[in-house]
Amino acid sequence: xxxxxxxxxxxxxxDSTTYEAVEADxxxxxxxxxxxxxxxxxxxxxxxxxxPGRAGAVVALTLVALAGWVTWxxxxxxxxxxxxxxAQTRSDPGELLRVLGFAAAPGVVGVLGLVxxxxxxxxxxxxxxxxxxxxxxxxxxxDFTSTTRAVAVCVTGWAVFVAMFWVIGIFFAPxxx
Numbered sequence: 001x002x003x004x005x006x007x008x009x010x011x012x013x014x015d016s017t018t019y020e021a022v023e024a025d026x027x028x029x030x031x032x033x034x035x036x037x038x039x040x041x042x043x044x045x046x047x048x049x050x051x052p053g054r055a056g057a058v059v060a061l062t063l064v065a066l067a068g069w070v071t072w073x074x075x076x077x078x079x080x081x082x083x084x085x086x087a088q089t090r091s092d093p094g095e096l097l098r099v100l101g102f103a104a105a106p107g108v109v110g111v112l113g114l115v116x117x118x119x120x121x122x123x124x125x126x127x128x129x130x131x132x133x134x135x136x137x138x139x140x141x142x143d144f145t146s147t148t149r150a151v152a153v154c155v156t157g158w159a160v161f162v163a164m165f166w167v168i169g170i171f172f173a174p175x176x177x
Contacts, residue, residue: 014132100141110122
């Protein structure tokens with residue numbers, strides 16, 4: 001448990017050594033799932049509050065976060081290894097799942113959105129912090145020497161991710177008559 005908390009904290013602090021350790025440790029995929037669940041619960045509580053009846057929204061956000069995490073990991077794997085790879089780029093989907101799971105650690109502070117008046121600030125800071133963590137995670141998982149290349153993978157992946165959900169939304173959104 002101590003190693004898990006230390007790694008969560010290291011990932012949130014954008015520590016390169018932590019990301020390298022998580023990348024190499026094939027036994028922490030379950031811990032990466034736990035980080036995603038904790039982060040999405042923190043963000044969900046911060047967004048929805050503690051009013052009765054909101055637990056379902058937090059559970060739904062957590063399920064969406066888990067699906068998004070797996071999709072994001074696979075997407076960044078393909079984009080990073082096929083389109084932006086450097087000569088030394090070596091990775092597999094498991095590495096991306098682990099590092100991106102731990103990169104979700106800053107989301108835990110989203111629970112501070114429960115403090116009256118802080119929700120917009122907490123949300124903005126948390127999302128910027130999550131973005132920074134994702135870039136560092138991708139840089140380490142894909143063995144990039146350049147942060148710029150990791151940013152390019154994030155931007156490209158985000159565009160594809162948004163397009164995918166837009167298309168899904170077209171097919172599954174209720175029609176307005």
